[in-house]
Amino acid sequence: MNRLLALLLAVGILTGCGSGQKHAPGERPLTFSDFKALFPEQKVPYRLMADSLLKKMPDSLAVQLSELKMFLTDTLTGTDTTRAKRLKYFPLAYIAGPDMQYFVVKAVDKSSATAYLCITDKKGKYLNALAVASKKEGSNTEQMSGMVDSKYLIKTSTERQVGSNTALREDFYMAGADGRLTLIMTNSNGPTTGGPIFNPIDTLPRKHKFSGDYTLGDMSLVAIRDGQDAKSFQFFISFVKDNGGCRGELNGIGHFTGSNKGEYKDKESSCGIAFQFSGSRVSIREVGGCGAYRGIKCFFEGSFTKKKKSDK
Structure with a gap:
């Protein structure tokens, strides 16, 4: 009888160890x-x-x-x-x-x-x-x-009651290899502030003939800056559509594929952007899915006019 009791007790302990139960304090570290x-x-x-x-x-x-x-x-x-x-x-x-x-x-x-x-x-x-x-x-x-x-992008959705309406703000984060979180896009259906767009690559060199700021209205920007070599360029895209109902933001390094064409391919997703330069304009077109960087009802697309560089 004692041997049977000991056996049953041992089986119970083994079952408990494999069931995800809390660690019993005092047993071991x-x-x-x-x-x-x-x-x-x-x-x-x-x-x-x-x-x-x-x-x-x-x-x-x-x-x-x-x-x-x-x-x-x-x-x-x-x-x-x-x-x-x-x-x-x-x-x-x-x-x-x-x-x-x-x-x-x-x-x-x-x-x-x-x-x-x-x-x-x-x-x-x-x-x-x-x-x-x-x-x-x-x-x-x-x-x-x-x-x-599914790509381990982190999204937070904040809902606020504003009068009789609900304002929704979506923030998308990407975690780097060191755990550092980078806010890559914010999408909001709240009213736009009408303030200037912050361009993170504004101070970079712009000697290439296609480098410069291209705009579409007051709240949409395609900024092109010189790359590390003649075959590459740096870009920043920010747009607001539908009176603030849909936003997108993306920056990266593109590569020229012809005398007036360029492309960007995201290493973390299937997102891609095609660039077409002509005179003082650039047209962009989304290639692949860029949903992680924009709202679900709008796309990276349109024709933007180059601004004259102002003296500082």
């Missing part, structure tokens, strides 16, 4: 594999809706702040360490990317919840974190939802 096993594994595309954040989860699933400090970070909520200790943290998802690992952690207090996407390298070294979803109980004025798409 928590490893990164133990910590990762607390998060349900998910595949891309992964979506996290704001309304789902307020769904109550059992306290037994909570991750201790000390565990977050060991493997991720203790600064998810900023510098307010007192508030950080009051929050409860829950593991929502683990996503294994080709170069990085993604952990989704929900931080909850009495009336609100925020989800953070934490990024580590393949060995588990913490790199960065971004708030990707939030919801406050009883409030419909603002909420944020998040997504990691």
Whole structure:
């Protein structure tokens, strides 16, 4: 009988080890594999809706702040360490990317919840974190939802109530090899401000005959600057259409394919842009899908007129 009891007990222990249960404190030091096993594994595309954040989860699933400090970070909520200790943290998802690992952690207090996407390298070294979803109980004025798409681009969608209308802002981020997050595009259906477009390549050399600023209206720009050699050029495209209802932004390095033609091919996606230069104009045409860099109802296309270079 004692041998049978010992056997049943051993089977129970082995079953518990493989079920993703919380690591029992005091047994042995928590490893990164133990910590990762607390998060349900998910595949891309992964979506996290704001309304789902307020769904109550059992306290037994909570991750201790000390565990977050060991493997991720203790600064998810900023510098307010007192508030950080009051929050409860829950593991929502683990996503294994080709170069990085993604952990989704929900931080909850009495009336609100925020989800953070934490990024580590393949060995588990913490790199960065971004708030990707939030919801406050009883409030419909603002909420944020998040997504990691099939190409591991990160999108946050923020909804704000403006009078009787809902304003939507979408921010697209790309994570570099070091975990640094770059905002590559913002799409908003809010009213345009009418302010000048910030051109990140404005100060670069423009000696080539096609280099310069080409515009279409007040809120659309194609900037061309000299490349590292005669066969390449740098560009920045920004446009606003439908009174702010659709936006696009893209910059990169293009290559001349003829005396007045050029092309750009994105290494991270199927996006491509064809350039046609003629006199004081440039026409652009989207080749492939560039949806990660623009709204879904507009495209990189049109004919732009070259501006005269002003003396500074």
